Amino acid sequence: MSQLLFKNGKLLIPREEELREGFEVLVEGETIREVSERPIHAPDAFVVDLGGRTLMPGLIDCHVHVTASQVDLGANAALPNALAAYRALPILRGMLMRGFTTVRDTGGADAALAQALEEGLVVGPRVFPSGKALSQTGGHGDFRKPGHDVAPCACGTRIGAMACVVDGVDAVRHAVRDELRKGATQIKIMASGGVASPADRIDGTQYSLDEIRAAVEEARAQQTYVLAHAYTARAIQRAIDGGVRTIEHGNLIDDATAMRMGELGVFAVPTLVTYEALAGEGAALGLPPASVAKIDAVRLEGLRSLERFQRAGVRMGYGSDLLGDLHRYQSREFLLRSQVLSAVEVIASATSVGAEILQMEGRLGVIAPDAAADLLVVDGDPLRNIALLTGQGEHLDVIVKAGSLVKNALLR
Numbered sequence: 001m002s003q004l005l006f007k008n009g010k011l012l013i014p015r016e017e018e019l020r021e022g023f024e025v026l027v028e029g030e031t032i033r034e035v036s037e038r039p040i041h042a043p044d045a046f047v048v049d050l051g052g053r054t055l056m057p058g059l060i061d062c063h064v065h066v067t068a069s070q071v072d073l074g075a076n077a078a079l080p081n082a083l084a085a086y087r088a089l090p091i092l093r094g095m096l097m098r099g100f101t102t103v104r105d106t107g108g109a110d111a112a113l114a115q116a117l118e119e120g121l122v123v124g125p126r127v128f129p130s131g132k133a134l135s136q137t138g139g140h141g142d143f144r145k146p147g148h149d150v151a152p153c154a155c156g157t158r159i160g161a162m163a164c165v166v167d168g169v170d171a172v173r174h175a176v177r178d179e180l181r182k183g184a185t186q187i188k189i190m191a192s193g194g195v196a197s198p199a200d201r202i203d204g205t206q207y208s209l210d211e212i213r214a215a216v217e218e219a220r221a222q223q224t225y226v227l228a229h230a231y232t233a234r235a236i237q238r239a240i241d242g243g244v245r246t247i248e249h250g251n252l253i254d255d256a257t258a259m260r261m262g263e264l265g266v267f268a269v270p271t272l273v274t275y276e277a278l279a280g281e282g283a284a285l286g287l288p289p290a291s292v293a294k295i296d297a298v299r300l301e302g303l304r305s306l307e308r309f310q311r312a313g314v315r316m317g318y319g320s321d322l323l324g325d326l327h328r329y330q331s332r333e334f335l336l337r338s339q340v341l342s343a344v345e346v347i348a349s350a351t352s353v354g355a356e357i358l359q360m361e362g363r364l365g366v367i368a369p370d371a372a373a374d375l376l377v378v379d380g381d382p383l384r385n386i387a388l389l390t391g392q393g394e395h396l397d398v399i400v401k402a403g404s405l406v407k408n409a410l411l412r
Contacts, residue, residue, distance in 0.1 A: 009050025058101025060354030063319030092124025111183020
């Protein structure tokens with residue numbers, strides 16, 4: 001079994017404020033075998049001399065859409081299946097080269113794509129797929145424009161579609177069961193209006209409490225959970241009343257609702273960068289005018305929502321939620337969050353907290369024996385300069401995913 005030995009570097013441990021020096025890390029196959037303060041004897045290992053650089057866990061993005069190659073999600077859903085699949089390939093590769101070794105797809109990717117990545121047929125991060133997100137009629141996953149009467153039921157069959165439209169408790173139960181049958185690792189529902197959807201209000205609530213509870217009950221029966229797209233305090237309250245485990249976005253939350261999330265242990269996955277990117281380039285890239293008009297309603301509250309989550313002790317995962325050509329801004333979320341949060345907190349959101357959300361504590365987001373060998377070598381200290389984690393991976397000299405050297409600039 002192949003071995004990699006990392007030596008002469010500094011170790012970044014999520015949630016610790018200083019790097020650790022004097023450690024060596026041995027990778028065997030796809031797993032971290034040993035982390036030691038003493039020299040590790042591994043005569044057959046390929047040695048990576050870090051030259052004082054930082055060794056840290058691979059990054060986790062808990063809110064992506066890897067099959068969203070266009071910002072107009074209605075048009076994206078209409079793409080021929082083969083074209084939608086091929087367009088996902090550079091998106092996936094770009095994420096991995098930015099250091100994201102794991103992502104949670106929150107609508108679009110399926111188990112087949114996750115398997116192709118696991119088998120090495122496609123270059124990219126490991127994917128935890130949600131399958132198709134569930135939306136009520138006229139909800140955030142219904143991309144029919146007002147006056148468009150074509151039935152929405154077929155939209156969920158296409159690779160480029162982010163969601164399927166289902167209404168009523170029984171239909172929701174069936175849809176959850178079917179997505180789990182097809183290999184979804186968690187279930188996404190739309191609990192409020194959204195920016196990209198043409199026919200709903202940002203401040204509207206979606207899905208009844210009974211429908212949400214039905215989705216949660218079916219997910220829990222298979223030992224998994226439900227995440228909910230929700231912006232407003234009212235929508236978030238309904239979602240957490242129904243048992244939802246992670247709230248996506250949450251820009252318009254209030255203090256009382258944030259406190260309740262903290263008390264219940266509900267996670268938040270803010271996605272500030274997508275609104276900044278859409279505000280700057282969305283219209284030019286084809287975002288429909290009705291969606292462009294909605295952006296500032298949530299964008300301007302983004303940083304305040306982080307403050308509310310932080311005060312309430314809500315654990316925040318890292319999310320980007322980018323579409324089309326905007327995927328290249330994935331790492332800019334680090335800079336936006338650092339206006340409110342410390343570098344330690346922001347990096348934890350993209351490592352250890354992400355692992356908790358994925359129910360992979362001890363396996364992902366950490367450098368420890370028996371963890372997955374997902375590692376980054378950073379040319380500098382990201383605790384002192386978080387910008388080292390931004391861009392397209394220019395400051396990442398080494399990227400390891402599941403024990404495989406994806407990038408090794410130290411050999412130049």
